[in-house]
Amino acid sequence: MKKIIILALAAFSAFSCKGFLNKQNPYKIESEYYFVDESSLEIYSNAFIRSFDINLDDFLAADRYADAYAWSGLYGYYTDNYTAYDASNWTTSNWSQLRSINYYLDNMRKASASGEILNHYEGVGRFFRALFYYLKVQTFGAVPIYKSMISSTDTEALTKDRDNREDVFRFILEDINYACENCLTSDKYRNRASYIHKYVALAYKARFCLYEGTYRKYHSVDPSTGQPWKSDESEMYLKECIDACEKLMESGIYSLADNPNARKTQYRAMFTDPDGCKTYTTNEWIWAKDNDETLNVKDISYSINDYFVNAQHAQYSFNRDFINTYLKLDGTPFEDFEGCSFVDECKDRDYRLAQTIRTPGFTRDGGSKKAAPDVTYSQTGYHPIKYLLDDTAHDPQGMTTYTDVPMMRYAEVLLSYAEAKAELGQMTEAVWNKTVKPIRERAGVKNIYPKEADPYMVAYFQNKVTDPYILEIRRERGIEYAMEYLRYHDIMRWHQGELLARPWRGLWITEVDKELDLDNDGNTDTIVTANSSLKSNCKILYIDGASTTGNKLSKGTSGYIQTSTALTRKWADYKYVKPIPATAITENPNLTQNPGW
Numbered sequence: 001m002k003k004i005i006i007l008a009l010a011a012f013s014a015f016s017c018k019g020f021l022n023k024q025n026p027y028k029i030e031s032e033y034y035f036v037d038e039s040s041l042e043i044y045s046n047a048f049i050r051s052f053d054i055n056l057d058d059f060l061a062a063d064r065y066a067d068a069y070a071w072s073g074l075y076g077y078y079t080d081n082y083t084a085y086d087a088s089n090w091t092t093s094n095w096s097q098l099r100s101i102n103y104y105l106d107n108m109r110k111a112s113a114s115g116e117i118l119n120h121y122e123g124v125g126r127f128f129r130a131l132f133y134y135l136k137v138q139t140f141g142a143v144p145i146y147k148s149m150i151s152s153t154d155t156e157a158l159t160k161d162r163d164n165r166e167d168v169f170r171f172i173l174e175d176i177n178y179a180c181e182n183c184l185t186s187d188k189y190r191n192r193a194s195y196i197h198k199y200v201a202l203a204y205k206a207r208f209c210l211y212e213g214t215y216r217k218y219h220s221v222d223p224s225t226g227q228p229w230k231s232d233e234s235e236m237y238l239k240e241c242i243d244a245c246e247k248l249m250e251s252g253i254y255s256l257a258d259n260p261n262a263r264k265t266q267y268r269a270m271f272t273d274p275d276g277c278k279t280y281t282t283n284e285w286i287w288a289k290d291n292d293e294t295l296n297v298k299d300i301s302y303s304i305n306d307y308f309v310n311a312q313h314a315q316y317s318f319n320r321d322f323i324n325t326y327l328k329l330d331g332t333p334f335e336d337f338e339g340c341s342f343v344d345e346c347k348d349r350d351y352r353l354a355q356t357i358r359t360p361g362f363t364r365d366g367g368s369k370k371a372a373p374d375v376t377y378s379q380t381g382y383h384p385i386k387y388l389l390d391d392t393a394h395d396p397q398g399m400t401t402y403t404d405v406p407m408m409r410y411a412e413v414l415l416s417y418a419e420a421k422a423e424l425g426q427m428t429e430a431v432w433n434k435t436v437k438p439i440r441e442r443a444g445v446k447n448i449y450p451k452e453a454d455p456y457m458v459a460y461f462q463n464k465v466t467d468p469y470i471l472e473i474r475r476e477r478g479i480e481y482a483m484e485y486l487r488y489h490d491i492m493r494w495h496q497g498e499l500l501a502r503p504w505r506g507l508w509i510t511e512v513d514k515e516l517d518l519d520n521d522g523n524t525d526t527i528v529t530a531n532s533s534l535k536s537n538c539k540i541l542y543i544d545g546a547s548t549t550g551n552k553l554s555k556g557t558s559g560y561i562q563t564s565t566a567l568t569r570k571w572a573d574y575k576y577v578k579p580i581p582a583t584a585i586t587e588n589p590n591l592t593q594n595p596g597w
Helices: 002-010 038-051 056-065 092-110 115-140 165-182 198-218 234-251 266-272 276-280 410-423 429-442 455-460 468-480 487-493 497-501 582-587
Strands: 285-289 405-409 505-509 526-529 539-542 559-562
Touching: 038 092, 038 115, 056 487, 092 115, 115 165, 115 198, 165 198, 165 234, 198 234, 198 285, 198 405, 198 410, 198 487, 234 410, 266 276, 266 405, 276 285, 276 405, 285 410, 405 410, 410 429, 410 468, 429 468, 455 468, 468 487, 487 497
Parallel strands: 526 539
Antiparallel strands: 285 405, 505 559
16 A cells, blocks of 8 residues: 555656646556545545645744744845745646646546545545645735646646636635535544544635635735735635534534643643644544654654754744733733843743743753753744653754644634634624633633723734734634744734734843843853853853844843844735746746736
């Protein structure tokens, strides 16, 4: 079977950019010989799962471009040093996924199986085609629609312009609806973490429709044309989101993983469990990447701890403005103030804070090793731990780990339902109590049904939203899904791109050249200095008040850490979609470019 899967994966091999949709693949198994029964459909469609895996880099790194993170990389995209000549994701490998899916859909009904089974596997193929186009729309907006394999003589199809974005998303909805209606729910499909079944399709339909419904609501023009939308479909997509969520919620299959006696640890345990699929697919995980050491199934770069301890590899940091959104345990907002120490700002906060970043009391190696925030790695001082395995034996670069990765969790379904309801003006206390309330209570936060908007959240989202329910749901999404591939696209759909150009802030530092005790254990662990020759046993964060580059303190010799102040990030509305790569337009001059690029 492994050999057959490899052959099926070979169908995803490269072709020239011009011929990716029609060139004969010398490695493929001919449809009349391969698609013979359910087993062959299962094996071929399983290759889609591998093809659409979000690798470690993408899953963890996608949101470092967002407002919540202060990552030290220099991104030309945010400094106006990015053009269509720098663009990617329109290459052969990007589009060969669609070719393989359409090949499968054109031929899969040659297999001998019942109508129900054939409908299920067509649903699987159409699920992946919907996912393919959803990812393309998020990147480029309008793209060309191809519903089947293209003949090598069909010059018109091969050199067509992009279809209207609105038509593309209707095509996505058509495909995902078919998957929702026809994919099966029996244990054979549902009890395997990486398989596609009706509930996976419903959850992704909710994600797709919430994205497009809110995108249409908050964007007055189609960014692929610069013109107003041709149809007002925001409400329709939000209603489709609600419908998908209700079907999934009413099934009774999924629930939040919540043990009231383990609320200080259970959130992070979902991301460090060595066999998360076995633990959580019976309740919270709807779709997951199942890494398995015995089968040597892993991410190609799966050295998870290295990403969270090695300053040469990642340097993930959270931004103080985002950290301030974590509520206090009594359900009230945290009120930041100048001079607030790290120890004080971590007291009595939402339990997810201490399960997302290093806070006072954090230890490793079974509690035997104290681990304060490491400012040589995380320069704001808000040092992530969400996926970090506590065993330091996993820290060296190249040390493979096999923890599973949740691609879709039930918590997202609850929050998608709540957000769609709020956006349509349908939020009630009953809706709140079955969506936001249990998520907060799992984090130890007292439930308070909001009656008025938190001024901090109003200001955070640029005074463009004042609805208390929408703001609280946005707070919850950011916290619950930190470092899970959603934040950047949330910012895009909410038309909040300016957040990506905000300055980055870190911990409050009382004074330079003074050893600090960040983890409050009685021993100093950190020092901030402008003296590059300073020697200390503490972790050292160097600042340079005279330079236009590097780290600074907001008041010179004290204040908030300000990272990479020379990185003057900029935002403009044309950046809501990436440019069509110049190479693609050179090869197909009929392709139109997104406005502004």
